[in-house]
Each structure stands twice: as C-alpha cells, then as structure tokens.
Amino acid sequence: MRIFDPHIHMSSRTTNDYDAMYRAGVRALVEPSFWVGQPRTSVGTFVDYFDGLIGWEPFRASQYGIAHHCTIGLNPKEANDPRCRDVLEVLPRYLAKDGVVAVGELGYDAMTAEEDDVFAAQLELAAEHELPVLVHTPHRDKEAGTRRSLDVIRESGIAAERVVVDHLNEVTVEAVAESGCWMGFSIYPDTKMDEDRMVRIMRRYGVERMLVNSAADWGKSDPLKTSKTAHAMLAAGFEPAAVDTVFWSNPVGFYGQSGRLRTEAPALGDGDGTTYAGNSIERGKR
Amino acid sequence: MTAPKPAELRAALDERIDEAAGRWLDEALADIATGMRAIGTLFPAAGRKCGRGPLVDDVAAVESETLRSWNSEDAVRALLLTALPLTGAELGTEISALYRYGDAAEKRGVLRGAGVLREEPELVDSVLPLVRDALRSNDTGLIAAGMAEFGAEHLDAPAYRQGVLKCVFLGIPLRDVFGLPERADSELARMLTDYARERSAAGREIPNDVWLVVDPTQLHSAEEA
Numbered sequence: 353m354r355i356f357d358p359h360i361h362m363s364s365r366t367t368n369d370y371d372a373m374y375r376a377g378v379r380a381l382v383e384p385s386f387w388v389g390q391p392r393t394s395v396g397t398f399v400d401y402f403d404g405l406i407g408w409e410p411f412r413a414s415q416y417g418i419a420h421h422c423t424i425g426l427n428p429k430e431a432n433d434p435r436c437r438d439v440l441e442v443l444p445r446y447l448a449k450d451g452v453v454a455v456g457e458l459g460y461d462a463m464t465a466e467e468d469d470v471f472a473a474q475l476e477l478a479a480e481h482e483l484p485v486l487v488h489t490p491h492r493d494k495e496a497g498t499r500r501s502l503d504v505i506r507e508s509g510i511a512a513e514r515v516v517v518d519h520l521n522e523v524t525v526e527a528v529a530e531s532g533c534w535m536g537f538s539i540y541p542d543t544k545m546d547e548d549r550m551v552r553i554m555r556r557y558g559v560e561r562m563l564v565n566s567a568a569d570w571g572k573s574d575p576l577k578t579s580k581t582a583h584a585m586l587a588a589g590f591e592p593a594a595v596d597t598v599f600w601s602n603p604v605g606f607y608g609q610s611g612r613l614r615t616e617a618p619a620l621g622d623g624d625g626t627t628y629a630g631n632s633i634e635r636g637k638r
Numbered sequence: 639m640t641a642p643k644p645a646e647l648r649a650a651l652d653e654r655i656d657e658a659a660g661r662w663l664d665e666a667l668a669d670i671a672t673g674m675r676a677i678g679t680l681f682p683a684a685g686r687k688c689g690r691g692p693l694v695d696d697v698a699a700v701e702s703e704t705l706r707s708w709n710s711e712d713a714v715r716a717l718l719l720t721a722l723p724l725t726g727a728e729l730g731t732e733i734s735a736l737y738r739y740g741d742a743a744e745k746r747g748v749l750r751g752a753g754v755l756r757e758e759p760e761l762v763d764s765v766l767p768l769v770r771d772a773l774r775s776n777d778t779g780l781i782a783a784g785m786a787e788f789g790a791e792h793l794d795a796p797a798y799r800q801g802v803l804k805c806v807f808l809g810i811p812l813r814d815v816f817g818l819p820e821r822a823d824s825e826l827a828r829m830l831t832d833y834a835r836e837r838s839a840a841g842r843e844i845p846n847d848v849w850l851v852v853d854p855t856q857l858h859s860a861e862e863a
C-alpha cells in the first residue's frame with residue numbers, strides 16, 4: 353500500500369517516526385508551515401523555519417525513502433502579531449522554491465480584521481505564484497469559520513479545485529463538498545476525527561476530492577493514522593482502488609497542480625554517511 | 639583564473655536546454671532588466687525551468703577548463719545576475735539577499751555567478767562575506783563554490799589557504815579550486831606538508847591531491863630530521 357500524507361508537521365517529529373512511516377507505506381508527504389507552539393516574535397525565526405522546511409527536513413525524509421514537500425504561509429494565529437506581519441514580504445521568495453507545492457496553512461483563528469487581510473493577501477500570492485492553497489478551519493467557532501473561509505475563497509476568484517479546506521468533520525463537510533473545494537480530514541486522536549468516523553463520511557460523500565491526513569505535530573498525535581485509516585477502509589469493504597485514490601491519487605492530483613511535485617520516492621538511505629550541508633542524522637556514529 | 643563570459647555560458651546553455659526553457663530564460667532576463675519581475679522569485683526557479691545537470695559533457699569539459707565545474711542551473715543564475723540593472727552597493731545588497739534567502743543550489747549560484755559580473759570594489763565588499771560564510775559551512779558544494787572564480791580572485795592569502803586546507807580535509811577535489819597554480823605559496827605548501835606528515839604518522843592515507851602543492855621529498859626529509 354502506498355501512502356501520501358498530505359498534512360504532517362515532521363519538524364516536530366523524530367527520525368524514528370520517518371522509519372515507522374516508511375514501513376507503514378508512506379512514500380510522500382507535505383509539511384504545511386504552521387504555528388510552532390511557542391509564539392514567534394520576529395521575521396527571522398520564520399525565515400529560519402522556512403529554510404528548514406526546504407532544506408534539512410527534505411533531507412531527513414529522503415534518508416527514509418520519503419519525498420518531502422511543504423507549504424509556505426503566515427498562519428492566522430501569528431497574523432495577529434504586528435511583529436510577524438512582515439513575513440508577508442519574504443513570502444514571494446519562498447513561494448518560488450522547488451519544494452513548495454501550496455500556500456498555507458491559511459484561514460482563521462479568532463476571525464479578526466488582521467486575519468482577514470493576511471488571508472486575502474496570501475490568496476493573491478497563490479494566484480501570482482500559480483500555487484494551490486491549504487486552508488485550515490479554526491478550532492473554535494468551527495462552522496462559522498468554515499463558512500467565512502469559503503466566502504473569502506469565493507470572493508478571491510481562485511478556482512475551487514485549487515483549494516483544500518482542512519480539519520473538517522461531520523458538521524463542516526457539507527458546505528465544503530458543495531463549494532467544489534477539496535475536503536481535508538485530520539485523523540487526530542481525541543480531538544479532530546477518528547478512523548471509523550472517517551470511513552462513515554467517505555461512505556456518504558465518496559472518495560473524490562477527499563484528502564485524509566494525520567496532521568501529526570507536537571501534540572498528542574499519530575503519524576501512522578493515514579495507514580490505520582486505509583486499513584479501516586479496507587475492513588469496511590472499500591476496494592483497494594478506492595483506498596489508493598484517497599491516499600495517493602488525490603494528494604498527487606491536488607498538490608500536482610503546483611507543477612512542482614516529485615512523486616518518485618527517493619532511494620532509501622543506506623546509512624552510508626550521506627550528509628546535508630555536512631551534517632548527518634546518524635548522530636554519534638561518525 | 640578567468641571566469642567564463644556571459645556569452646560563453648549562454649552558448650553552452652543553449653546546447654543543453656530546450657526551446658521552452660530558452661524562452662523562459664529570455665523572458666526572465668528581460669523582466670529583470672526592466673524591473674518587471676523580481677529576481678527573488680526567478681532565481682529559485684532556475685533548476686526547475688532549465689534543468690540541473692552539468693553544463694558541459696565530459697568531452698567538452700576537458701577542452702573547456704572554465705566551464706567544467708558549472709551546472710546548467712549555475713549558468714542560468716549567473717546570467718540572471720548579469721541582467722540586474724544595478725551597480726555597486728545596490729547590486730551587492732540584492733545579491734546578498736539572494737544568498738540569505740537561497741537554498742543550497744541558489745547560494746552556489748550566487749557564489750559562482752559573482753565571478754562573472756563586472757568587477758567593482760563595492761560589489762567585492764558585499765560578496766566576500768558571503769564567500770566567508772560558505773567557507774565556514776560544512777557543505778562541500780557550497781565550499782567548492784566559495785573557492786570558485788570569485789573567491790579565488792578576492793580572498794586574502796590566509797583565507798584562501800584555509801579554504802584549500804578545508805577542501806583537502808573534506809575531500810573536495812582541488813581541481814575544483816580555482817587559482818591554485820597562481821596562489822599556491824610556500825605557506826600553503828607548509829600547511830599541507832604538515833597535514834600530510836600528520837596523516838602519515840597516524841598511518842592514514844594521504845589524499846592524492848596534496849601532491850599538487852606538496853613536494854614529496856620535503857615530507858620525507860622533514861620526517862628524518
């Protein structure tokens with residue numbers, strides 16, 4: 353079974369996770385830029401983080417036979433901090449990089465006027481750089497946030513098929529299904545969605561335009577949730593072809609719209625001391 | 639120690655890239671020259687638009703000493719730099735930003751491309767710190783680019799010698815280091831002789847490249863003494 357995790361924050365995960373993901377069938381992933389837990393207070397820390405997403409992290413993934421891509425954006429939470437606003441000015445440089453396949457995560461946190469501005473500005477950047485867009489739905493006031501996001505997307509003029517709206521649930525999926533945008537689901541223990549609920553949603557809405565991810569990060573999360581959901585689909589009677597559509601063809605189709613996706617997984621590293629900028633991940637060995 | 643001329647780079651590139659890539663490059667050059675589009679968003683795209691392999695094949699490389707260590711994307715980036723309608727300190731600022739925000743391939747393009755630009759004192763002042771940054775790294779590709787045409791021409795003698803020594807340590811072939819025939823001095827010979835002696839005393843292999851600079855008879859006579 354080949355798996356493409358369309359949303360996972362590997363910077364927060366260990367190299368053991370890459371190993372386990374590879375063994376579970378993960379061959380490609382997209383790491384959206386997001387909030388890192390500790391609020392950032394300067395543009396410089398964003399830039400260093402972006403550099404990691406296009407440098408060290410793809411190297412680490414490649415050592416475990418996984419193709420790594422990322423999305424770049426100013427997340428809504430930090431869009432509210434004036435010290436972070438100038439990130440918008442460096443975004444065009446990063447949106448032009450090879451490994452960047454979408455703008456994101458965008459959307460709302462507390463639905464402020466600042467968030468409106470930053471969301472709209474980045475939708476414009478997406479059009480300019482011919483990139484699809486990853487929009488998340490807020491934790492609080494989720495339904496209203498989803499509708500407002502869909503309104504902003506519609507008004508921006510960007511084609512619905514170039515947008516995924518993520519972290520959906522039974523309540524928010526309907527509006528996104530109608531909008532023509534892609535539907536993203538995060539199988540995240542205890543909070544967002546679980547495997548069995550996901551299977552029920554796919555029974556009802558089908559597998560077209562469906563993206564299922566682990567959204568694993570520094571929270572209590574599980575980078576193997578993609579694989580576990582794929583197995584839950586099979587157990588529930590979905591054909592292997594339908595599973596492949598959800599966990600491979602769909603993410604390839606969505607992010608492939610960037611024209612920058614490399615889907616051939618890198619050759620599995622053989623611990624031969626390959627380095628990134630002179631640094632190996634085999635600490636202590638050399 | 640002469641860097642290739644932009645026309646040479648373009649001619650070699652035209653052998654390598656297809657029509658669509660050539661058109662992309664022409665438009666990018668025109669847009670940079672007129673300020674229509676920012677170089678900051680074109681520079682990262684060089685590899686994906688025009689390919690990444692060696693600029694010249696092995697046979698041609700033997701004949702063309704100057705192009706041997708260039709990749710196609712390096713050549714594209716060097717040409718993009720030449721299109722900037724800036725001079726002096728302004729040009730230096732733009733180039734420094736490309737380096738700061740660049741990935742490894744872009745940084746390499748900056749360091750190689752700088753050697754192709756018309757020489758100006760303010761530009762040299764801006765680019766030299768970038769070369770030093772590259773030489774401080776442990777990235778072999780970056781270090782090699784630091785020791786390419788621009789670095790070899792402008793680094794002071796101590797920094798140049800340290801650069802050569804670091805290349806030997808990291809296994810970067812000295813044939814990729816520019817200016818060695820002109821710049822190898824007695825101090826560099828001493829440093830590499832000491833290094834070879836240390837390796838020899840530890841029973842470790844001595845990299846072949848050191849014999850480009852080290853006199854083997856010196857190594858032995860010193861050991862006997």
Ligand SMILES: [Zn+2]
Nearest residue numbers: 384386457567
């Ligand atoms: Zn996320």
